[in-house]
Amino acid sequence: MRLVILESSDSVAEWAAKYVMKRIKDFEAGPSKYFVLGLPTGSTPYGMYQKLIEYYKAGKVSFKFVKTFNMDEYVNLPRDHPESYHFYMWNNFFKHIDIDPKNVHILNGNATDLVEECSSYENEIEKAGGIDLFVGGIGPDGHIAFNEPGSSLVSRTRVKTLAHETLEANARFFGNDINKVPTQALTVGVGTVMDAKEVMILITGTHKAFALYKAIEEGVSHMWTVSAFQQHPHTLFICDEDATLELKVKTVKYFKALSAVHHKLIEDTIPIERSRSIH
Amino acid sequence: MSSFELIQFINCKILRNHKLIQEHLWVRNGKIINPERVFFDEKIKADIVVDCNGCIVAPGFIDIQINGGFGIDFSNCESIESGLNHVAKNLLNSGVTSFCPTIVTSPNDVYKNVLPRIKKNKGGSHGATILGIHLEGPFININKKGAHPSECIKNLDAGFQSLIETYSTLENVSIITLAPELKQMDEVIRKLISLEITVSVGHSMGNLKDGEDAIISGASLITHLFNAMLPFHHRDPGLVGLLASNNIPLERTVYFGIISDGIHTHPAALRIAYRTHPDGLVLVTDGVSAMGLEEGKHNIGQLSVEIKNGMALVAGTTTLCGSIATMETCVNIFLKATGCSIEYALEAASLHPAEALGISHIKGTLNFGGDADFVFLDSDLNVLATWIAGECVYKKENVLIKQGGGII
Structure with a gap:
C-alpha cells in the first residue's frame, strides 16, 4: 500500500490525472488492447477529470482505446x-x-x-479483461462506491438500499428534501474493486481525515469498507495535507519520506511497471 | 453533407439560455439534438466534426419587418417569386435565416395578385426561410401614414369582412399591422388571433387606452416603436406607454419592433425602450429596396434613390426614404447604443422575434429539438457564416471552417 501526501486538493487532482494518463500511455492501448478504467463520481474526482480534459485537449492523452466502468448509479433517478x-x-x-x-x-x-443489470455488469467487466485501474473516492464514513459501513468485503455488483444517514447527507443535492433522495443504488461490490489490477483512492479535506485514519492505521474492517484495500497488492491512496490530520506523525513522516519514490510514478521517463515493484 | 449525418460543432461559444457558453452543438436531420442521448442510447460518435475556431454561435437572425432589399421592393415588384428568392438569398450574408416579407399599404389588386404568391417556405442554400407575410396596412391611420400611399388607406368599419375583401387571402400571413383606434378592432383582432396571425399595433394616432384594449383583445406586438405613432407625452403616453403599462394581463408580454439603424430611432430612444421593457424588444430592419446596395445612385421602380453615408435618400434631396441597415448592422448599432450584453443583442434579433411570433419552440434558440438555424460570429459580432437546417448556406470570404480533415 502506498500513501501519497500532497499539499492541496488541487495537487491531488493533478497527481491523479497524471497517473491515469501515465498508465494509459504505458499500457500502449490499441484496437486490440483496451485499457480498462474504473471511475468514480463526486466532488473529489472532479478536479482529476478537469485535468484529464486539459491533457486531452493539449493532445497529451487519448481515450480512444480506453473502456470505462463506473462505480455506481442511483435507482429510479431519471x-x-x-x-x-x-x-x-x-x-x-x-x-469533452x-x-x-x-x-x-x-x-x-x-x-x-x-439484479440482471448487476450480474451482466460483472460479466461485462470480465469480458473486458478485468479492470486495469480502478479510481475511487471515499465517504466520511469510509465507504467506497455505495458500499456503506457493514457491507461485505467480498461483495459483488448489486442493488443496495441506502442508509438513512446517506439519504440525509444527500438531501442537500435534492432541494433539501429527503423524500426526493433515491433510496436505492446499484453499486460495484468491494470484491469487484478488489479484483482490479490496481486501485487509486483519492481523499481530500479534513472531513475525510478520520476515514483515512481508519483506512490505513487500523485493521481491515467491514465497518470502514475502504480499509479492505490494505490487502490489495497495488493500492495507492492519494490525499492532501488536510486529510492527514487524524494520522500519527509517524505515519505521515514515513510516507512523506517515500515521496521522492512515489513521485517517480508519474514521471514520463520511467515505465510504471519498473517503479511499481519498488515500495 | 447529408442531413441524416450527425454533425458536431466544436470549439465554439454557443448562445443558450441567455448565456454564451463553451459547449459543443450537435445537429442531425436539420435539428439541434441532445448529444447526451446519442451518447448513452445510440452509442455513436459524430459523422462530421466542424471546428468553429472559437467563434460565437448564435441562433439565426429573424427579421419580421422587411419591405425588400437588394433592389427589390416586395410591394412593387414585377415578379414577386424571383424578387423573394433574390432577397432571401442575399439576406443570408447578414445572418438572417428567417424573415417576414412585408407588404405596405397597396391597392386591392396588388394584394390579390401578390399575396397568394408569397408562400411560407423552408430555407436552405437557396435563401432564408419565409415565415409568412407581414401586412403593414392598409388599416392604419392616415395621419400616421409614413410613406404609405394615402389613397389606399382604409377603415375597418365592416369589421373582419373589410379585411377579407381587401386582402383576398390570409393563408400565408403571419403578422398584420393595424391602427388600434379603428372601429371593430376587438372583433377583428380576436378573429385574427384565432387564425394564428400575430396582430401588431402601429401607424396610429391611438392613445394608451386604445393600445391596451388591443393587447387585451389579443394583439401582441407594436410596429417600429416611436415611428408612425404619437410621440410619448407624460400625460398621454400613447402606444409607447404600452412598454410600461400595468393593464397588460400578467401572463402576456408586449413585443415591439424597433429599427436600430442609427437613423430611424435615436440612440437615446433605443436606450429608453431597452431599459423600460427589455423582454419585449425585437430588432427589425424595416429595410427597403435600397438595403444591400452600394453607395451611389440607383433606380428602383420609378424611384431614384441615392445612398450616401449609409442613408437612403430621394436622389438629389436630403429626404430619407427608408432604412437600409442590415440586421447584422442593427445588432451592432444596438449593442453600442445601449451597452447591453452581447447575449441580449443577439437574442433581440433571434429569440425575441421568435417569441413575438409564438415560434420559439422551433426558431430563435439553440435548444434541443429546435431548427438548426444559426450564425457564426466573431467577437465584434461580424457574421462569418450562416447555417440553415444544419447546412452551411453562407460563408464570408476568407473564413476557414475546418471539417473533419478538410475545409469548407
Whole structure:
C-alpha cells in the first residue's frame, strides 16, 4: 500500500490525472488492447477529470482505446437528473473527450430487472479483461462506491438500499428534501474493486481525515469498507495535507519520506511497471 | 453533407439560455439534438466534426419587418417569386435565416395578385426561410401614414369582412399591422388571433387606452416603436406607454419592433425602450429596396434613390426614404447604443422575434429539438457564416471552417 501526501486538493487532482494518463500511455492501448478504467463520481474526482480534459485537449492523452466502468448509479433517478451519475459523467468528462460511447459502461438504475443489470455488469467487466485501474473516492464514513459501513468485503455488483444517514447527507443535492433522495443504488461490490489490477483512492479535506485514519492505521474492517484495500497488492491512496490530520506523525513522516519514490510514478521517463515493484 | 449525418460543432461559444457558453452543438436531420442521448442510447460518435475556431454561435437572425432589399421592393415588384428568392438569398450574408416579407399599404389588386404568391417556405442554400407575410396596412391611420400611399388607406368599419375583401387571402400571413383606434378592432383582432396571425399595433394616432384594449383583445406586438405613432407625452403616453403599462394581463408580454439603424430611432430612444421593457424588444430592419446596395445612385421602380453615408435618400434631396441597415448592422448599432450584453443583442434579433411570433419552440434558440438555424460570429459580432437546417448556406470570404480533415 502506498500513501501519497500532497499539499492541496488541487495537487491531488493533478497527481491523479497524471497517473491515469501515465498508465494509459504505458499500457500502449490499441484496437486490440483496451485499457480498462474504473471511475468514480463526486466532488473529489472532479478536479482529476478537469485535468484529464486539459491533457486531452493539449493532445497529451487519448481515450480512444480506453473502456470505462463506473462505480455506481442511483435507482429510479431519471438519467438527465443533475444528480444522476450519467449526467455527472457526461457533463464533467465524457462529452469533452474522444472516448467511444460503446466503451462506456454505467450501471442503469432504470433497468427493469436490476439484479440482471448487476450480474451482466460483472460479466461485462470480465469480458473486458478485468479492470486495469480502478479510481475511487471515499465517504466520511469510509465507504467506497455505495458500499456503506457493514457491507461485505467480498461483495459483488448489486442493488443496495441506502442508509438513512446517506439519504440525509444527500438531501442537500435534492432541494433539501429527503423524500426526493433515491433510496436505492446499484453499486460495484468491494470484491469487484478488489479484483482490479490496481486501485487509486483519492481523499481530500479534513472531513475525510478520520476515514483515512481508519483506512490505513487500523485493521481491515467491514465497518470502514475502504480499509479492505490494505490487502490489495497495488493500492495507492492519494490525499492532501488536510486529510492527514487524524494520522500519527509517524505515519505521515514515513510516507512523506517515500515521496521522492512515489513521485517517480508519474514521471514520463520511467515505465510504471519498473517503479511499481519498488515500495 | 447529408442531413441524416450527425454533425458536431466544436470549439465554439454557443448562445443558450441567455448565456454564451463553451459547449459543443450537435445537429442531425436539420435539428439541434441532445448529444447526451446519442451518447448513452445510440452509442455513436459524430459523422462530421466542424471546428468553429472559437467563434460565437448564435441562433439565426429573424427579421419580421422587411419591405425588400437588394433592389427589390416586395410591394412593387414585377415578379414577386424571383424578387423573394433574390432577397432571401442575399439576406443570408447578414445572418438572417428567417424573415417576414412585408407588404405596405397597396391597392386591392396588388394584394390579390401578390399575396397568394408569397408562400411560407423552408430555407436552405437557396435563401432564408419565409415565415409568412407581414401586412403593414392598409388599416392604419392616415395621419400616421409614413410613406404609405394615402389613397389606399382604409377603415375597418365592416369589421373582419373589410379585411377579407381587401386582402383576398390570409393563408400565408403571419403578422398584420393595424391602427388600434379603428372601429371593430376587438372583433377583428380576436378573429385574427384565432387564425394564428400575430396582430401588431402601429401607424396610429391611438392613445394608451386604445393600445391596451388591443393587447387585451389579443394583439401582441407594436410596429417600429416611436415611428408612425404619437410621440410619448407624460400625460398621454400613447402606444409607447404600452412598454410600461400595468393593464397588460400578467401572463402576456408586449413585443415591439424597433429599427436600430442609427437613423430611424435615436440612440437615446433605443436606450429608453431597452431599459423600460427589455423582454419585449425585437430588432427589425424595416429595410427597403435600397438595403444591400452600394453607395451611389440607383433606380428602383420609378424611384431614384441615392445612398450616401449609409442613408437612403430621394436622389438629389436630403429626404430619407427608408432604412437600409442590415440586421447584422442593427445588432451592432444596438449593442453600442445601449451597452447591453452581447447575449441580449443577439437574442433581440433571434429569440425575441421568435417569441413575438409564438415560434420559439422551433426558431430563435439553440435548444434541443429546435431548427438548426444559426450564425457564426466573431467577437465584434461580424457574421462569418450562416447555417440553415444544419447546412452551411453562407460563408464570408476568407473564413476557414475546418471539417473533419478538410475545409469548407
